[in-house]
Structures are given as structure tokens and as C-alpha cells.
């Protein structure tokens with residue numbers, strides 16, 4: 001079963017690293033740019049405070065490679081150009097990057113130092129905050145903006161209802177799989193609800209009043225019936241199931257393999273945010289996952305290597321060194337022209353993007369509880 005230590009991307013800068021195989025995620029990050037820019041402008045012109053003298057921003061689940069600094073760089077650029085536009089001296093900016101302790105922070109630290117040394121006068125301090133975003137990471141009321149992309153799909157743990165009852169996440173047998181799938185997906189949905197609710201509560205404590213959060217994660221459109229009964233990691237599971245049927249990996253081990261990843265629908269996400277109550281949804285967008293990408297660039301080996309970079313640590317931890325075989329199986333599966341595109345179309349994914357503002361009610365309710373004794 002995946003432990004917290006296994007939830008990290010492939011380290012380093014080599015051929016199979018996340019740094020070299022995160023093109024899809026980078027394209028998804030680019031779609032956050034206008035929302036981050038708008039959040040910065042609003043933070044700078046918030047009516048109940050004067051122009052901020054300092055601003056603390058953090059990326060949660062930054063990983064390594066070029067994507068680690070992509071979102072905070074957008075925020076810094078936005079602060080810089082907004083201040084130029086207003087002819088206002090820039091606030092002192094502190095940039096913090098978070099991921100789990102086993103993330104490859106080595107190259108990230110070097111890029112952070114380069115960011116501080118770059119001629120952006122606003123960036124005064126930079127730092128790493130290792131730890132789970134399902135725990136407290138920052139001091140109360142200290143942060144102005146949180147960004148996060150492609151990370152909140154990772155759950156704090158695999159749903160215990162499944163592991164306790166030995167229920168495979170993705171049965172090889174098609175009949176058993178379709179019978180159990182609604183129950184399996186419900187267990188994942190419940191775990192996501194718990195985790196995401198906790199995430200919102202924690203971040204609300206750490207943000208200043210009116211603080212902002214721009215997050216993006218893989219999921220599905222609420223109105224898309226086709227993807228309702230499939231895992232967000234369906235294609236990945238199918239390749240492993242072929243390997244198990246061919247005896248490349250042990251069938252019993254396959255049945256006890258769980259990926260702690262869930263892709264909610266936009267409706268689920270909205271509902272959890274509203275029920276938790278600390279944030280208002282300033283904007284929510286649902287994008288097609290791969291639309292806008294050149295199909296000719298989505299080749300079998302490119303796609304297999306993107307999956308490898310993200311899932312290798314948990315696969316190797318559970319099955320041993322089987323990733324070369326994983327890539328070969330994937331390439332064989334998509335050797336017929338158009339078959340990969342067909343598969344990607346059959347399991348359409350959405351990118352859910354939300355720009356949130358911390359409610360001032362959050363403050364009022366705590367004041368009220370003080371007042372009421």
C-alpha cells in the first residue's frame with residue numbers, strides 16, 4: 001500500500017525524472033495565470049487594508065523541475081507589473097515552496113535562490129516548507145496567497161474501507177470490476193471529501209483576512225456521464241492489469257495495490273467548498289484536460305513516460321523494479337495508430353480550477369464565539 005514516503009514524483013533531472021516529463025502539468029499550470037494575476041490585483045487593492053507592505057505566497061505540492069516555480073513566478077510578475085502600473089513601491093515578498101519531505105528539493109532550492117537573485121526587487125526571502133498540506137504548515141493569519149496545481153488529487157491515504165475489506169481498487173475481471181466500481185469510487189470520494197475539507201480548514205487559518213487561494217486539479221465534468229464511473233488513473237490501472245494478466249506482476253500483489261489519487265467532479269468540489277464554509281468561490285473553471293495540445297505530440301512513449309515520472313515511486317515500492325516493462329506494455333498497447341488518442345477520448349478528463357477568497361465571516365464567527373464567551 002502506498003505510504004506517504006512513496007508519494008513523490010521521480011527525482012533528479014534524468015530521462016525518467018518528473019523534471020523532464022511534466023509537460024502536461026506545465027500546460028495545465030499556464031491556465032492558472034489569469035486567475036493568479038486577478039488575485040494579486042485584488043489583494044493589492046483590498047478596500048479594508050492599505051497597500052500591503054509585505055506579501056507571503058506559497059505553492060503547495062510544488063514537486064521539482066521547472067514546474068516547481070511556475071506559479072509563484074506568475075504571482076511575482078503580477079505583483080511587479082501591478083506596482084509599476086500604480087507607480088507604487090512593491091511589497092516585500094516572501095516565496096515559500098511546499099511538498100512532502102521526500103520530494104527532490106535539491107534543484108528546487110537552487111532555482112529559488114536564482115529567483116531571489118533575479119532582478120525582481122520584490123522578492124526578499126525564499127524558503128522551503130516540507131510537510132503534508134493535510135497538516136498545519138504556516139503560522140496563523142500570515143499568508144496572502146496559496147497556489148497549487150496537480151497536487152490536490154493526492155489523498156492523505158487510501159480509503160480504509162477498501163484496504164480493510166481487501167477490495168481491489170481495479171479488478172482485473174471486468175464483471176467484478178463494474179459491479180464494485182460504484183462502491184470503490186464512493187470510498188475514494190469520501191476520503192477526498194475528508195481530505196479536502198481539512199485542507200480548506202487549515203489554509204483558512206493560515207491566510208490573512210481576505211487571503212486568496214488558486215488551485216487546480218484533475219477531475220471530471222459533472223455532466224459527463226462517460227467518466228462518472230472511472231478512476232482518474234483508469235489508463236494507468238489498465239496497463240498494470242495487463243501486466244498482472246500476463247504474469248509480469250503478481251496477481252495477489254496487484255489486487256492489493258491502491259493509488260491514493262481521486263479526481264472529483266466540479267459539482268463535488270463546489271459542494272465541499274460551500275459546506276466547509278471558510279471560502280467564497282470567486283471563480284471556477286472547467287477545462288478539457290488535453291484540448292489545445294497538438295495530438296501528434298501525444299505519442300505512446302511520451303504518454304507512458306509522463307505516467308512513469310508520476311507513479312514510479314509507488315509502483316516500485318509495491319511491485320519492485322517493473323517500470324521498463326510498464327513502458328513497454330503501454331507502448332505495445334498503443335502501437336496501432338490512433339489507439340492512444342481513442343483511449344484518451346474514451347476516458348475524458350477535466351481540469352478543475354478554482355479561485356477562492358477567504359471569507360471575512362471566518363473572522364466574525366471566531367470573534368462571535370469570543371463575544372458569546
Ligand SMILES: C[S@@+](CC[C@H](N)C(=O)[O-])C[C@H]1O[C@@H](n2cnc3c(N)ncnc32)[C@H](O)[C@@H]1O
Pocket residue numbers: 007008009022025026029060061062063064067068098099100103131132133134148149150151152154155156310
Ligand atoms: C503531479 S505533482 C505536481 C507538481 C507541480 N505542482 C506541477 O503542477 O507540476 C504532485 C505533487 O504533489 C505532492 N504531494 C502529494 N501529496 C502531498 C501532500 N499531502 N502534501 C504536500 N505535497 C503533496 C507530490 O509529492 C508531488 O510532488
